[in-house]
Amino acid sequence: MKIFSEHLLREKVAIVTGGGTGIGKQIAQELGRSGAKLVITGRRKEVVEATMQEFLALGIETRAISTDIREPQQVQRLVDYTVESFGRIDILVNNAGGQFPKKSEEISPNGWNAVIHNNLNGTFYVTQAVAKQFIKQGTGGAITNILVSFLHRGAPGIAHSVAARNGIYGMMRTLALEWAKHNIRINGIGPGLFVTEGMQEEMASAAGAHFIEQVTQDVPLGRTGKLEELGWLVTYLSSPAAEYITGEFIIIDGGNSLGRGLTFVPY
């Protein structure tokens, strides 16, 4: 379904980290269908290049480059490549990330550091490098961080990831204040459960065969999210329609984080 005009983001240039797969791929596609030029990135070159070919076939102007967001030099190369390719950057989507589920008493120091490094440090490196380009251009820019719906509730089994995402949340609120004078907006969204290959490999496989059905039972709207629903939200936040929104966190989870409510009340 097409929600936004194909001219909404015309002449805008967007970087999407983790844009070769799952949620990042769908967000990139929605930005592209709304007129943005895309640079998609991830560690696996063959994955981002295959996605680029799919987007080119849809008529979306796209480039792909491999980047490990944990490596500041590679991050700078991503920024330079984008500016060389399209002359500017207007939109950043920090989507790359993830975790492995484990009881907290069993997480090794190395495992803890790996998840914090990938999610929190990596997101800062990309955000800083892109914001410097926004400031140099004098154009402002829009940054959206893909966080998690249970940011403020906690989630047993993934303490390292919840800690890292709350770090991004604190960073995001602070940067919204620091960079408002440059017209740089920075927001976050918190997805509930969205079925992707990555989620199934990392989370559902560890949590058991019925993980997805069990989580869905607790969703008031009675289903998992559709990937395009995330694409629409990020497209909105990246667009002029959201020019007065910064430092905000929006949950998109079908009401899951509301909990079950007062189940003894008969309506």
Ligand SMILES: CCCCCCCCCCC/C=C/C(=O)SCCNC(=O)CCNC(=O)[C@H](O)C(C)(C)COP(=O)(O)OP(=O)(O)OC[C@H]1O[C@@H](n2cnc3c(N)ncnc32)[C@H](O)[C@@H]1OP(=O)(O)O
């Ligand atoms: C149990 C139930 C939980 C219920 C939770 C409910 C919430 C449900 C909603 C789901 C929401 C979230 C969904 C998603 O996030 S989908 C995204 C899916 N994709 C990913 O998650 C990708 C994950 N992978 C990575 O990001 C990286 O691989 C990672 C950062 C995790 C590690 O990268 P790195 O290259 O640094 O890793 P190393 O191999 O060097 O290892 C470093 C240490 O980390 C330990 N480790 C790594 N992977 C695992 C693993 N899968 N299981 C256990 N331990 C792991 C590794 O052993 C090293 O530590 P040691 O040296 O001590 O062994």
Ligand SMILES: NC(=O)C1=CN([C@@H]2O[C@H](COP(=O)(O)OP(=O)(O)OC[C@H]3O[C@@H](n4cnc5c(N)ncnc54)[C@H](OP(=O)(O)O)[C@@H]3O)[C@@H](O)[C@H]2O)C=CC1
């Ligand atoms: N699916 C869900 O239900 C939910 C997902 N999320 C979050 O949404 C994001 C996308 O998840 P999803 O699409 O489901 O899963 P994926 O595993 O498909 O997405 C993770 C993406 O991040 C990239 N990535 C990971 N680490 C790095 C790195 N160091 N440098 C560059 N790229 C990296 C991966 O590419 P590569 O491996 O090639 O580097 C991959 O494209 C994640 O941050 C996830 O935690 C949040 C809530 C719910």
